[in-house]
Amino acid sequence: MSAFRSLSRAMVLGLLRDRTAVFFMLIFPLMFLALFGALFQDSGVPRSSVVQIGNVAVLDDMPEEQRAALGDALEVTRSGDRARAIEQVSDGDVDAVVWEEDGRVQLRYSAADAARAGTVQGLMQSIVQSANVEATGQEPAFTLTTDRVEDRSVKAIQFLTPGLLGWAVAMGASFMSAFTLVNWRKRRILRRLWLAPIKPSTVISARIGVSLALAFVQVAIFLAIATIPFYGLQLTGSWWLSIPLVACGTLAFMSIGLLIGAWANSDEAANGALQVVIMPMAFLSGSFFPTDEMPGWLNAISTVLPLKHLNEAMMDVLSRGESWGAALPVMGALLLFAAVVTAIAARLFRWDTA
Amino acid sequence: MDGVTFEVERGEFYGILGPNGAGKTTTLEIVEGLREPDEGTALLLGEPSWPRKPELLRRIGVQLQASAFFEKLTAREQIHTFAALYGVSADRADAMLETVGLTEKKDVRDDKLSGGQAQRLSIACALVHDPELVFLDEPTTGLDPQARRNLWDLLRGINSTGRTVVLTTHYMDEAELLCDRVAIMDAGRILRVGPPADLVRELGVDTLEDVFLQLTGREYRE
Numbered sequence: 001m002s003a004f005r006s007l008s009r010a011m012v013l014g015l016l017r018d019r020t021a022v023f024f025m026l027i028f029p030l031m032f033l034a035l036f037g038a039l040f041q042d043s044g045v046p047r048s049s050v051v052q053i054g055n056v057a058v059l060d061d062m063p064e065e066q067r068a069a070l071g072d073a074l075e076v077t078r079s080g081d082r083a084r085a086i087e088q089v090s091d092g093d094v095d096a097v098v099w100e101e102d103g104r105v106q107l108r109y110s111a112a113d114a115a116r117a118g119t120v121q122g123l124m125q126s127i128v129q130s131a132n133v134e135a136t137g138q139e140p141a142f143t144l145t146t147d148r149v150e151d152r153s154v155k156a157i158q159f160l161t162p163g164l165l166g167w168a169v170a171m172g173a174s175f176m177s178a179f180t181l182v183n184w185r186k187r188r189i190l191r192r193l194w195l196a197p198i199k200p201s202t203v204i205s206a207r208i209g210v211s212l213a214l215a216f217v218q219v220a221i222f223l224a225i226a227t228i229p230f231y232g233l234q235l236t237g238s239w240w241l242s243i244p245l246v247a248c249g250t251l252a253f254m255s256i257g258l259l260i261g262a263w264a265n266s267d268e269a270a271n272g273a274l275q276v277v278i279m280p281m282a283f284l285s286g287s288f289f290p291t292d293e294m295p296g297w298l299n300a301i302s303t304v305l306p307l308k309h310l311n312e313a314m315m316d317v318l319s320r321g322e323s324w325g326a327a328l329p330v331m332g333a334l335l336l337f338a339a340v341v342t343a344i345a346a347r348l349f350r351w352d353t354a
Numbered sequence: 355m356d357g358v359t360f361e362v363e364r365g366e367f368y369g370i371l372g373p374n375g376a377g378k379t380t381t382l383e384i385v386e387g388l389r390e391p392d393e394g395t396a397l398l399l400g401e402p403s404w405p406r407k408p409e410l411l412r413r414i415g416v417q418l419q420a421s422a423f424f425e426k427l428t429a430r431e432q433i434h435t436f437a438a439l440y441g442v443s444a445d446r447a448d449a450m451l452e453t454v455g456l457t458e459k460k461d462v463r464d465d466k467l468s469g470g471q472a473q474r475l476s477i478a479c480a481l482v483h484d485p486e487l488v489f490l491d492e493p494t495t496g497l498d499p500q501a502r503r504n505l506w507d508l509l510r511g512i513n514s515t516g517r518t519v520v521l522t523t524h525y526m527d528e529a530e531l532l533c534d535r536v537a538i539m540d541a542g543r544i545l546r547v548g549p550p551a552d553l554v555r556e557l558g559v560d561t562l563e564d565v566f567l568q569l570t571g572r573e574y575r576e
Contacts, residue, residue, distance in 0.1 A: 006438030010424045010431070017426040183425060191388055192422035196439040197408035351388075 003198045007206040015176065015214070025175065026218065029168030033160060033222060036288075037231045040156035048120040049075045051085040053099035058131040066130070074123050096120045157233045159290060161226040162242075162314035166249065167287035168222070169215050170278055170307050173250040174257035176211055178270045181261030186353055194351075208254065215250040219243065223318075236321035242314055245327055248334035249310040255341035256306075262348040281305050286312075306337050355380055355542040357394075362520055364486075367513045369529040370522045371566060372539035373575040378522040379419060381539070382489055385520075386416055399487060412440065415485035419492055421476040423464040429475050430460035433482055440483035447482055454478040454508060470501030477505070481512065488512060490521040494528060506532060526563040536562070540570045 001009070015021055052059060059076060077094075079085050085097040089110050095117070096109040107124050109117045133140045184190045193203055219242060226233035256277060264270035282288065284298060285308035291299065302308045309330045316326035355377050362368045372378045383389045385396045387403035387410070396403045401410055423432050430451065437447035451457055454474040459467060467475060473493055480488060493509070494502045509532060513519045523529055529536050530550045537547045546553060546569055553565045 001434075001438045001444070003439045003441075006435045010427055010435045013427055013431065014425040187425070188418045188420050188422040189424060191418055192416070193439070194388060194406065195386060195411055195414075195416045196436070197412040198439050199408070 003196075003202050004206050004209075007203060008210050011180070011206065011210045012213075015210070021175070021179075025168070025172040025214065026221070029164055029171070029218070030221060030225065032167075032288075033164045033225060036160050036164070037157050037226065040160070041231075047073055047075045048096070048116065048123055049077070049094045050120060050124075051079050051088065051094050051097045052076050053079060053082045053085060053097060056098055056100045056105060058105060058127050059098070061131075062127065070123070070127075073119075096124070098124065155232075157226055157231045158319035159286075159315065161222060161233050162318050163285075163287040163311050165219065165222045165242075165246075166285065166307050166311040166314055167278075167282040168218050169246055169249050169310075170253045170282065172214050172218060173211050173253035174260070174274055174278060175271075176214070177207065177254040177257030178261035178264065178274055179257075179267060180207060181258060182264055182267055182270045185261075185351065186266070190351060208251070211250050211254055212247055215246050216243065219246050234319065236317070236319055238317045238321070238323040238327075241317040241323065241327045245310060245313055245317065245331060245334075248331040248338075249306065251338040252306040252310075252334040252341070255338040255345060258345040259341055259348065262345045262350070265353050281307050284308065285310075306334055309333060355384070358539070358542070358544050360537050360544055360547060362518060364518055365513075365516050366518055367509075367532055367534045368518070368520045369533035369536040370520065370539060371524075371526070371529055371536050372522075373524075373570055375575055376539040376570075377542040378539055379491055380542075382491055382520070382522060386414070386489055387411070412483065413486050415480040415483065415488040417476050417480040417488075417490045417493060419495075421464070421472045423472070423475070426463060426465075428461045428463050429456050429467065429471075432464060432475060433479050436479040437482045442483045450478045450482045451475075453481075455504070468501075470497045470505070473497060473501070473505065474508070477508065485517070487518045488520070490519065492522055492524065494523065494525060502528070526561065526566055530562040538566060538569050545569045 015025075062070075082097065082099060085094070086108055088094045089097050089108060092110060092112060096107055098105060098107050100106065105124070105128055107121065109120055111117050184193075223233070223235070223239075223242075225231065227235060257274070260270055260273045260277070264273055284291065284294075284302040285305050286302075287307065291302065294302070313327050313330035316322035320326075358377070358381055370378050370381060380389070384391050385398060385403060387396070387398065387406055390404045398410055399413055401407065403410065424435060427435065430448070433447045433451055434444055437444060437450075448457075448460075451460060454477060456471060456475055456478065459471055462471075464472065464475070473496075477490065477493060480490070490509070494505055497505065506528070509519060509521070513532075521532075533550060535547065535549050536553070538545045538553075546565070548556070550562045550565075554560070554562060557565050557568055559565055559568065
C-alpha cells in the first residue's frame, strides 16, 4: 500500500471508529434536516377550515371543478352541533362555521387572527357571489383568468437543504482538520511523520482527500434525503455544481480548522474555539433560518463569512436554477479565503505543545 | 545545549545518560534531524541530518519518547501504516509484530495496550523497515521488570545483527548492562564518555550509578 493510501486509511478508520465524531458530522446535521424539513413543510398560507352545519346550498351545489379549485384554500367539514362548532371557532381550532337560515348563508368567524378571518370571509363571499351569478342564468359580465408564474419564493426544503448542508460541511471539514493537527501534535505523530521518508505533500493531500470524501458523502446523503417525496426538494439543472462548490468550501473550512488547530493545545480548547466560530457563522450565514430580516450591520458582518457565500451559491445552483455565473465567483473567493487563512495558520504552526 | 560533541561507531550500542532536563531528548532530536542546530552540525551515517533528506530517513529508525500512534487503530493497523510509509510489505510488518511478541495483541487498539506492549509496538514500528541505525528515547521508562528484561533481550538482538543502537535512559543498571559506551550529560553538556566499566574504574566507585551521581550531583531535578 502506498503512503498516501495508508495514511488516508488510518484517518478514515480513526474517524469512523470515533462514534461522537460520526454522530456530530454525519447524523446530527441530518437530524436537523429531517426535523426542520418536516416542521416547515406547510409553511405557505394555511388552508381555511370551515365547519358546515346542515345543508348549505352554495356549498353543496358547487360545481365539481370549482370545488377542486377551492380545495387548496378551503377545507370543509360537516357537523350537526352548531354550539360546539362556534366554540371551536372561539378556541381558534377552526376558522369559521357556516350554516343556512331562511335562504341566508350565515358565517361566524373569530377576529383573533385578522388575516385568517379576512381569507375565510373572502372565500365564502366569492362562493356566494358566483352562486348568485349562476342563479341569474346569465353569462357573467366579467371573468377572471388566472395562471401561475414561476415560483421565485423559496419553499422551506429548498432553503434548508443548502443551508444545513453548508453547515454540515463546515463542521466536518473544520473539526477534522483541527483535531488532526492537535492530536497529531500531542501524540507526536507529526514528528514521527517528519522522520519517515515521505513528502509533506503526501500527508497534506491524504488529509484533504479524506475531508473531501466526507464532504461528498454528506452531499449525497443530504440530497438523497431532501429529494424523497416527503420533503420534496426539486433539484434544478446545474445542481451538480454543488460538488465543486462543496469542494472549495471544504478547503476554506479546513483552513479555519488548521488555524484553530495551530493555536489550540488540547482537543477541548480546539472544540471550544470551533464551536465559537462555526455556530455563530452558521446562524449569520442563514443555515438555519433566512437572514433577510437581519439588521444591516449584522448583514455587513455576515458578508465576510465563507459559509454565507457557500450557502447562497448552493441555493442558487440547487434550487434556483442558476449555473456557473453564480458558482464561479464564490468558488474563487472560497479558495482565496482558504489560501489566506492557511498562510496565517502556517505562521502559527508548532511542532510541540507549548 | 552547549558544545555537545560525540561520535557513535557503526554497530555500537550507545547510551546517553542524564537527569531530567539534561538535554538528552534535544540532543537526539538534533541528531535525528528534527531540529536545526544553532551552531555546528550533526552527521548521520556521514551526512548532515539537517535539512531533512528522505533517503537518509529511510536508513534510520526512531522511537520517540511518547508512543506516537494513530488514534483508534489496532496494533496491526499501526505497524501496517508505518510499514507503508517506508514502502515495506505487510508480511514484513506482521513478522515484526511477531518478533516483539505482539501477534496475540494484533487486534487490540493502542489505548488498550499495556505500557510494555505499547513500548514494544513503538519499537516494532521503529524497526519495521530494517534500519541501519536506531534511536530509542527512554524505551523502558514506566515498564515493569518483566517487560524491561524482555525489551533488553529484544534490543540486544537488534544490536547483535550489526545494527547501531542509540538510546537515552535514566536507568544505570540498564546502561551498564546494554551499552558498549555511554555519554553522561547534564545541563546541556557532555560530562564524560566511555565504556561503563572504564568510567567506574576511573572514578574509583562501585557502579555506574555512583559515577552518575558523582558527576551530576544529588540535587532534585525538574
